[in-house]
Amino acid sequence: MTHKNDFAFFKESINLGQYAAAQGYELDSRKSTRSSLVMRHNNGDKIIISRKADTWIYFSVRDNQDNGTIVDFIQRRTGKTLPEIAEHLAGWESHGQTLSHYNVPDVKEQVYDRQRILKAFQRMKPIITHPYLTDERKIPSQVLVNERFRGKIFQDYYGNVVFPHQDGQGICGLELKNHDKGVFMRGSEKALWLGAIEPSDTTLVLAESPIDALSHYTLFKPVNTAYAAVSGGMRDKQFEFLVSVIAKMPLLEQIVLAVDNDAGGNSIAERIEEFIGNKFTKRVIRHVPQEIGADWNQVLKMAL
CATH class of the missing domain: 3.40.50.920 (Rossmann fold)
Structure with missing residues (x-):
């Protein structure tokens, strides 16, 4: 089942780490934890991925304006319109189960104690x-x-x-x-x-x-x-x-x-x-x- 225009669903259900891996980002396992993923691209970008409640979020270390959800991640890097992003994510969500070769772990929301x-x-x-x-x-x-x-x-x-x-x-x-x-x-x-x-x-x-x-x-x-x-x-x-x-x-x-x-x-x-x-x-x-x-x-x- 796809959720073509359900951005809330995409932001929660799509593992942003796996999606970033598919775009060429590599996991830095030494600096990643159970609550955050550190990922790097060969273009010099470095992002931190985590979860807030059930929503996947990220920020770029090199650009303070580059942060948000998977929708922002795609928009910043491709310039796609929201309808185009919705169609793209619907396709990813329907075929995501075949992409397990992107070996990126799940994360849990950080809890300060x-x-x-x-x-x-x-x-x-x-x-x-x-x-x-x-x-x-x-x-x-x-x-x-x-x-x-x-x-x-x-x-x-x-x-x-x-x-x-x-x-x-x-x-x-x-x-x-x-x-x-x-x-x-x-x-x-x-x-x-x-x-x-x-x-x-x-x-x-x-x-x-x-x-x-x-x-x-x-x-x-x-x-x-x-x-x-x-x-x-x-x-x-x-x-x-x-x-x-x-x-x-x-x-x-x-x-x-x-x-x-x-x-x-x-x-x-x-x-x-x-x-x-x-x-x-x-x-x-x-x-x-x-x-x-x-x-x-x-x-x-x-x-x-």
């Missing part, structure tokens, strides 16, 4: 060194125990590096990293990972990831400088917490956006620049790697 996160965090221990960081990511042990970062990086029971995220009410998310892992623990809500902040700090460096923040510090070792990481694209709640962080830095003069030299980094930087420009009079500058597509950890590795 602060109590679960706090309970898990209580069992974690701060690290002074870790082979994933020192050997694979080339971050020196002395940086991990530097006063800026000591007590800000943890290890879980399974040996994963853990970067705790805060949202103004305490720990709200746990970002897990290892050679085969790059996800948030189930129940997490992404906010900001923070290094230590001192009253004398005049600069705040916002990096795309905690590892990029540690790499940037290793490379430049700036004084009177605090570090934070957004861990991907900025959400509204992250901006709210960023305001409170800035408000607690009385001598803050400038904010440095240490983002990747790619479309995703540009998108993050543009959003932060616009937001801060509307809220503060602080100087905002970008500090990106010279090589196209590089992040600050790659710069660190090349510098060794």
Whole structure:
């Protein structure tokens, strides 16, 4: 049975991950979780797919305007009219059962569970060194125990590096990293990972990831400088917490956006620049790697 003009049905019933795979997107299983799929296209696009209630939704990391349901996904990429999209999706829905070779999993709606996160965090221990960081990511042990970062990086029971995220009410998310892992623990809500902040700090460096923040510090070792990481694209709640962080830095003069030299980094930087420009009079500058597509950890590795 087809549902030729039933957009609500299409938005719920068609696995957007499988549809994206058919359009050339490949699953990044290392960064995907049971509640979100990370998929990349060879044209440079990177999308995050999840579900809100029963509806499949997505957003593009490189373009803040590119988000929504499967209808928006198709419209942005093909320019089809709504009647054309309805006809296309009716055909997909009627033949979708034959497309199981697109091996993309189902996802469940993300449920934030602060109590679960706090309970898990209580069992974690701060690290002074870790082979994933020192050997694979080339971050020196002395940086991990530097006063800026000591007590800000943890290890879980399974040996994963853990970067705790805060949202103004305490720990709200746990970002897990290892050679085969790059996800948030189930129940997490992404906010900001923070290094230590001192009253004398005049600069705040916002990096795309905690590892990029540690790499940037290793490379430049700036004084009177605090570090934070957004861990991907900025959400509204992250901006709210960023305001409170800035408000607690009385001598803050400038904010440095240490983002990747790619479309995703540009998108993050543009959003932060616009937001801060509307809220503060602080100087905002970008500090990106010279090589196209590089992040600050790659710069660190090349510098060794």
